[in-house]
Amino acid sequence: MDVLVVDHPVAQTRLTAMRDARTDAASFRAALHELTTTLVYEAARSFPIERYPIQTPVAQTDGTRLANPPLLVPVLRAGLGMADSALALLPESSMGFVGLARDEHTFEPRAYMESLPRDLTGRPVLVLDPMLATGGSLEHCCRLLAERGCTDITVICVLAAPDGIARLEQTGLPLRLVTAAIDEQLDERKFIVPGLGDAGDRQFGGMPRF
Numbered sequence: 016m017d018v019l020v021v022d023h024p025v026a027q028t029r030l031t032a033m034r035d036a037r038t039d040a041a042s043f044r045a046a047l048h049e050l051t052t053t054l055v056y057e058a059a060r061s062f063p064i065e066r067y068p069i070q071t072p073v074a075q076t077d078g079t080r081l082a083n084p085p086l087l088v089p090v091l092r093a094g095l096g097m098a099d100s101a102l103a104l105l106p107e108s109s110m111g112f113v114g115l116a117r118d119e120h121t122f123e124p125r126a127y128m129e130s131l132p133r134d135l136t137g138r139p140v141l142v143l144d145p146m147l148a149t150g151g152s153l154e155h156c157c158r159l160l161a162e163r164g165c166t167d168i169t170v171i172c173v174l175a176a177p178d179g180i181a182r183l184e185q186t187g188l189p190l191r192l193v194t195a196a197i198d199e200q201l202d203e204r205k206f207i208v209p210g211l212g213d214a215g216d217r218q219f220g221g222m223p224r225f
């Protein structure tokens with residue numbers, strides 16, 4: 016699996032704000048928006064483009080557009096905080112949604128929402144989820160996409176743990192990963208260390224589980 020770590024200073028300062036336990040929810044969301052812009056910008060560097068004729072106020076020339084705009088798939092809840100900035104950067108995209116909540120005891124994802132096009136053949140997909148911990152949630156999401164014929168999946172994360180990367184690699188799915196950092200390990204609650212805590216709670220506050 017191709018893994019790109021975006022170590023640009025603009026990305027790393029936003030990541031630091033997100034890691035800092037003193038950062039309040041509004042500032043955490045703002046940092047996530049800005050960081051997502053840099054991650055998606057780097058992910059889009061390899062997107063195929065096509066040229067087409069346009070008229071400037073002065074002369075005719077050729078313009079550039081994406082040859083195949085992607086489907087964006089935020090993984091609820093935490094991925095919702097990445098959706099707006101990804102869509103702003105790639106306004107030609109469309110969006111699907113997957114809702115997953117990790118069980119606190121088994122650490123396996125429980126699916127509660129799925130809104131995806133039936134056929135994703137020939138369609139590139141950008142999956143948006145800030146956290147790749149055990150990899151269970153993103154594996155589940157990427158399998159849903161592959162079942163629909165997708166052969167071009169880019170996972171955009173803020174933080175990735177080595178266990179999660181290994182788990183995605185083992186799936187053999189057609190994936191690449193773009194992340195701001197690869198952290199050291201998981202703790203006994205399967206939280207990323209040093210990490211940033213619960214990315215959903217830090218954006219939206221705690222909520223009772225189902």
Ligand SMILES: O=P(O)(O)OC[C@H]1O[C@H](OP(=O)(O)OP(=O)(O)O)[C@H](O)[C@@H]1O
Pocket residue numbers: 090091092093094115116117118122124144145146147148149150151152153179205213214215216
């Ligand atoms: O790699 P994993 O071990 O599966 O963990 C990562 C998942 O955990 C978080 O979601 P969570 O289940 O906390 O739901 P939330 O976004 O509603 O907070 C995160 O946004 C990922 O989806």
Ligand SMILES: O=c1cc[nH]c(=O)[nH]1
Pocket residue numbers: 093146148205206207208210211212213214215
């Ligand atoms: O560290 C972690 C692990 C899973 N989900 C989170 O939000 N944070």
Ligand SMILES: [Mg+2]
Pocket residue numbers: 093213214215216
């Ligand atoms: Mg959470």
